[in-house]
Amino acid sequence: MTIRVGLLGYGTVGKGFAETIQSHQERLQNLLEGEPVEIASILVKNPTKKREFPHSSLVTTDFNELFLQDIDVVIDAIVGEEPAFSYCKKAIESGKHVITANKQMFAKHGKTLKKLAEKCDVSLGYESTTVAGTPIIRTLSQLLQVNRVERFEGILNGTSNFILTRMKENKVSFDQALQEAKDKGYAEADPSNDINGRDAFYKLMIVSELIYGKQPNWNEVFVEGIDVIRSDHIEEASFMGKKIKHIATIEWKDGDVRASIQPIALTHHHPLYAIDHEQNGVVIHTDLAGPLTLAGPGAGASTTASGMLEDLVHIFQKTNRKTHQLL
Ligand SMILES: NC(=O)C1=CN([C@@H]2O[C@H](COP(=O)(O)OP(=O)(O)OC[C@H]3O[C@@H](n4cnc5c(N)ncnc54)[C@H](OP(=O)(O)O)[C@@H]3O)[C@@H](O)[C@H]2O)C=CC1
Numbered sequence: 597m598t599i600r601v602g603l604l605g606y607g608t609v610g611k612g613f614a615e616t617i618q619s620h621q622e623r624l625q626n627l628l629e630g631e632p633v634e635i636a637s638i639l640v641k642n643p644t645k646k647r648e649f650p651h652s653s654l655v656t657t658d659f660n661e662l663f664l665q666d667i668d669v670v671i672d673a674i675v676g677e678e679p680a681f682s683y684c685k686k687a688i689e690s691g692k693h694v695i696t697a698n699k700q701m702f703a704k705h706g707k708t709l710k711k712l713a714e715k716c717d718v719s720l721g722y723e724s725t726t727v728a729g730t731p732i733i734r735t736l737s738q739l740l741q742v743n744r745v746e747r748f749e750g751i752l753n754g755t756s757n758f759i760l761t762r763m764k765e766n767k768v769s770f771d772q773a774l775q776e777a778k779d780k781g782y783a784e785a786d787p788s789n790d791i792n793g794r795d796a797f798y799k800l801m802i803v804s805e806l807i808y809g810k811q812p813n814w815n816e817v818f819v820e821g822i823d824v825i826r827s828d829h830i831e832e833a834s835f836m837g838k839k840i841k842h843i844a845t846i847e848w849k850d851g852d853v854r855a856s857i858q859p860i861a862l863t864h865h866h867p868l869y870a871i872d873h874e875q876n877g878v879v880i881h882t883d884l885a886g887p888l889t890l891a892g893p894g895a896g897a898s899t900t901a902s903g904m905l906e907d908l909v910h911i912f913q914k915t916n917r918k919t920h921q922l923l
């Protein structure tokens with residue numbers, strides 16, 4: 597049997613996903629009992645953009661047409677809450693697995709989709725919503741089940757960290773560094789949420805749901821982006837041996853979840869001090885294992901495809917095992 601994918605979006609992430617399926621087809625088949633993975637259909641918004649698609653895929657601007665292509669899994673690589681939420685919901689209700697990289701949609705609707713997936717007995721992968729292919733989600737959900745997470749802090753936005761690093765190390769202007777982040781595919785097409793802290797906020801809310809089973813009241817979370825940082829702030833911090841980093845923190849305090857997102861000047865003693873460029877990093881403070889640091893690329897086509905493909909293999913290995921148990 598072939599695993600047939602319905603791909604929503606063909607921008608940085610969607611195209612990266614499709615190309616990685618091609619480049620890693622043999623490896624995927626080895627992991628999936630010989631089953632090939634094929635992009636059956638691709639949904640785009642603008643049909644007039646000049647670009648090349650995989651030969652065998654149907655390309656459409658109509659979700660219903662994509663859906664008619666007998667697909668097993670929907671990959672959400674589009675932007676924003678809607679129509680992504682409605683598409684994912686419909687896919688799950690129709691018995692399709694879903695994998696999403698869309699943190700804005702998932703921060704708000706993740707809980708609903710998780711419940712629905714459980715009810716409909718399908719899988720929902722969201723590794724790439726948070727720190728792209730660096731496996732934060734699976735570490736928290738599967739490798740730290742006995743440990744209690746007392747506090748979580750992280751650099752969760754690749755674009756912000758890239759800009760801060762370029763401004764400090766190479767003295768480039770904010771605007772030039774942002775343009776470079778766009779050219780490299782780290783920044784969103786509209787980078788407002790990258791630099792105003794909102795992107796890191798969405799990721800932190802996804803982590804909060806996972807660790808504590810709930811999110812703080814969104815209106816009570818202090819969110820400040822790197823758009824308040826000027827080069828003299830960076831130089832001042834540097835003079836004192838510090839680096840400004842955009843830090844998202846969440847912890848359980850006084851019976852509730854407390855979160856904040858802001859630029860902070862870190863000394864070299866802090867585990868996130870050395871995380872530069874588009875790298876992201878998190879420190880997970882656990883009661884048994886102690887503080888655990890995980891770092892890796894947080895933005896870009898191939899790392900995001902990596903997280904989504906790990907989700908895909910995890911889902912279909914599980915599905916295959918279930919099928920075998922039934923026989
Ligand atoms: N870039 C990155 O490093 C990462 C991005 N993400 C998330 O992944 C998702 C995709 O990001 P990215 O690839 O960078 O974004 P892009 O802007 O590069 O691509 C978005 C794609 O989605 C399509 N699209 C947007 N809205 C619709 C719609 N309503 N109907 C159909 N198609 C639509 C666009 O179509 P068209 O091309 O026709 O305009 C485009 O192909 C986002 O949610 C982002 O937050 C997550 C991790 C990392």
Ligand SMILES: N[C@@H](CC=O)C(=O)O
Nearest residue numbers: 753754755782784895
């Ligand atoms: N624009 C985002 C992409 C990944 O989520 C970032 O810069 O981190």
